[in-house]
Amino acid sequence: MNDTILEMRGITKTFPGVKALQDVNLDVRAGEILAVVGENGAGKSTLMKVLSGVYPFGDYSGEIRYFGQENRFSGIHDSERVGIVIIHQELALVPLLSIAENIFLGNEQARFGVIDWNLVRTKAAALLRKVGLREDPDTLVTNIGTGKQQLVEIAKALAKDVKLLILDEPTASLSEKDSEALLNLLLEFKAQGMSCILISHKLNEVKKVADRVTVIRDGRTIETMDKDAITEDRIITSMVGRSLEDRYPARTPKIGETIFEVKNWVVHHPIHPERQIIKGINLNVRKGEVVGIAGLMGAGRTEFAMSVFGRSYGTGISGEVYLHGKPADTSTVGRAIDAGLAYATEDRKTYGLNLIDHIKHNVTLAHLQGVSRSGVIDDMAEVKVANDYRRRTNIRSSSVYQITGNLSGGNQQKVVLSKWLFSKPDVLILDEPTRGIDVGAKYEIYGIINQLADEGKGVLVISSEMPELLGICDRIYVLNEGRIVGELGREEASQEKIMRAIVRGEERAVQ
Incomplete structure (x- = not known):
C-alpha cells in the first residue's frame, strides 16, 4: 500500500502574467484514492493537465516519475499509453454516437484497417458490466442520463488499460444516488488495486473514499494528510487559509x-x-x-x-x-x-455565459440599454459598470478584459450574478x-x-x-x-x- 507509483516534484507552470503552479509536489501510492482539493483557481486542474500531457513537457518545469521512471509526456496519448487516464469535468462524449462507439473513440478495434464491430460490441458490453451499467452498447449517448454518461467515460478509461485514473469533479452534476454509486465503484477499483486521483469540492465525498488528501492553495502544495487526520474543518482551513466557523x-x-x-x-x-x-x-x-x-x-x-x-x-x-x-x-x-425577474441558470457554461468573450461584455449582456446612448453602446460606461460589479462581487481576474472561460468556476458564477444584478431585478x-x-x-x-x-x-x-x-x-x-x-x-x-x-x-x- 505504501509503494509510490507516481511522484511529481517541483512542478511550476506559468501562463502570461500568472504563475498557476509553483513548486508543487504530489505523490500517489499503489491501490489508493488520493483526493486533491483546493479553492477554484488553486491549480488542481492545471496540475492534472500537466500530469496527463495536456500541457506537454517543456510547457512546465519540474519532474514526473511514474513507476520509478522519469516521464516527459508530449501529449495525452503518451500518458494514456502508460495507463494514466483523465476524465474531465466536462464529459468528452459524442451525443449522437452509440455507447460502444464512444468507448472506443480514438482507440478503435480494427483488423487490417477495418473496424470489427462485433469485437467492439462484445468488449463494450464487458466493460459496461464492469462499471455496473446495464445498457445496450448500441444505445445513443444522448438517450442516457448524466450519471450513466459518467459511467461510460469510466468504461472508456478502462478500455485503455488504466492504472492511474484521474477524475475531475466526477459528481458535480450527478444526483445523490448516482454520486453514491460512482463513489462505491471507485472503492471497488481500489480493492482491485487501481490507483485514483479524485478532485472534488464535496468534502463529505472526500472523507468517505480518500486514503489521503493533498491540499493546494494559490498554486502551491499546502499539506497532505492521512486518512485518520482527515476532517472537514482541517481541509477547509488548509484550502482557504482561515477557519470558517x-x-x-x-x-x-x-x-x-x-x-x-x-x-x-x-x-x-x-x-x-x-x-x-x-x-x-x-x-x-x-x-x-x-x-x-x-x-x-x-x-x-x-x-x-x-x-x-x-x-x-x-x-x-x-x-x-x-x-x-x-x-x-x-x-x-x-x-x-x-x-x-432574473434567472441564473444551473448550467453557467452553456446558457449563462459567453465563455469566449471577456468579463465586460458578459456583465452588461442582459441590460445593454443601461450602457447605451441612442442605441449605441458607450464603451467607457460599460467598463465602469463591469469594474463596479467586479469589485462588488469580488471577481478575481486580471481585469474586466479577461476571457470569462479562463476564470475559475466560482468567479464565473460571480460574473453570472453580476450580469443579473445589473439588470436591476x-x-x-x-x-x-x-x-x-x-x-x-x-x-x-x-x-x-x-x-x-x-x-x-x-x-x-x-x-x-x-x-x-x-x-x-x-x-x-x-x-x-x-x-x-x-x-x-x-x-x-x-x-x-x-x-x-x-x-x-x-x-x-x-x-
Missing part, C-alpha cells in the same frame, strides 16, 4: 410584503405535450426573503424556473405570475426581465448557484444572496444540497414530481422533514 453567513431577515407570486402554474413536456411536468404550482416570495425549492432529481425544479422565466421550457403553459401584486407578463425572456431565481465551486467561493456567494435580501429583493434558490437550503433560506418549498408537497419555515425545516414530505408526496401520487 460558520459555513453560512449570519443574517437577520427583514421580511416585507409579497413581491412575487405564481398561481396554478401548469407546464407540459416540450416534446411529449401529453405529459404534465409542472402540476398546478402555487408559491410566493416576500420582500427581503430567501426562499428555497428542495426536491430530488427530476422533481421539476429547473423546469418550473425556466418556464416562469420567459417560458424558456415547456409547452401548454398556463397560470399567473404576479410582481408587486400586479399581473406580470413573463411570456418572453425580454418581457420577464422588463417585469423585474426585483426577484432573482438562482438555480444551483454554488454547483461545482469551493467552500470559500460558496461563502462569498451566500454573502451576495444575503446582501440582495437585505436590499429588499426577493430571492428564490433552487439547490440539490439540503444543508445549503437549510443554511441560507427563510422558507423552503418541497417539490416532488411537479407538485408542491411541503412548505417549511426556517425554524421547523430539517433534512428529515424535507425527505418525509417527498415520500408522502410520492405515496399520495400512487394512491
